[in-house]
Amino acid sequence: MNAQETRKGGGYAVFPRAEAVIGLWIGRFAGALAVLGGAVLTLVTITAVVSIIGRYASRTRWPIFDGLGPIPGDFELVSMGAGFAVFSFLAWCQFNRGHVTVDIFVSWMGPRALAALSTFTNLVLTFVVVLIAWQHGLGLHDKMRFRETTTILQIPVWWGYAGGMIGLWSFALVSAYTVWRSLNEALGAGEPEGDGA
Numbered sequence: 539m540n541a542q543e544t545r546k547g548g549g550y551a552v553f554p555r556a557e558a559v560i561g562l563w564i565g566r567f568a569g570a571l572a573v574l575g576g577a578v579l580t581l582v583t584i585t586a587v588v589s590i591i592g593r594y595a596s597r598t599r600w601p602i603f604d605g606l607g608p609i610p611g612d613f614e615l616v617s618m619g620a621g622f623a624v625f626s627f628l629a630w631c632q633f634n635r636g637h638v639t640v641d642i643f644v645s646w647m648g649p650r651a652l653a654a655l656s657t658f659t660n661l662v663l664t665f666v667v668v669l670i671a672w673q674h675g676l677g678l679h680d681k682m683r684f685r686e687t688t689t690i691l692q693i694p695v696w697w698g699y700a701g702g703m704i705g706l707w708s709f710a711l712v713s714a715y716t717v718w719r720s721l722n723e724a725l726g727a728g729e730p731e732g733d734g735a
Contacts, residue, residue: 550725552722554726564715569633575627579620582615585615588609611691625709632712653728657721660713667706675703678702
């Protein structure tokens with residue numbers, strides 16, 4: 539397979555078949571990670587609601603609520619779970635071109651120019667995400683080395699950092715793929731209209 543092959547819709551592309559296959563699997567991976575993040579966020583929400591109800595019930599003096607109270611370490615569980623969930627959504631958002639754009643500045647551009655601009659911005663984003671993931675990894679290393687734990691549940695703090703690493707490196711992987719996808723769109727028919735990937 540040549541580095542450039544004729545692409546459907548005109549123009550050339552860099553390994554378009556490979557990009558399509560890899561894009562399919564990267565999309566599935568990013569979607570599965572987002573679903574996992576959604577499940578964790580749902581559990582975190584339920585934990586917060588049950589804890590709030592328990593806290594309120596414990597302040598009433600009704601005998602039926604004796605023994606109820608907040609979930610121990612609810613803040614620790616919510617902060618770690620919500621952090622993982624937020625990081626796990628980033629790859630899916632990037633894959634589906636869901637990040638914020640200022641359309642007023644690019645509305646005059648054609649599909650190929652938009653794709654070229656997307657190639658540049660995706661390249662910059664990939665660099666920034668790799669830098670953030672690398673710095674996050676240094677923080678993870680420090681948390682593991684100092685064996686820091688949460689105050690109430692004594693959960694190792696590095697667990698939360700490790701969850702963030704999964705999301706960040708997944709985001710970096712998807713961002714790198716979107717550079718390839720945007721480059722092929724710039725060489726070919728241009729960026730598709732609408733929100734589809």
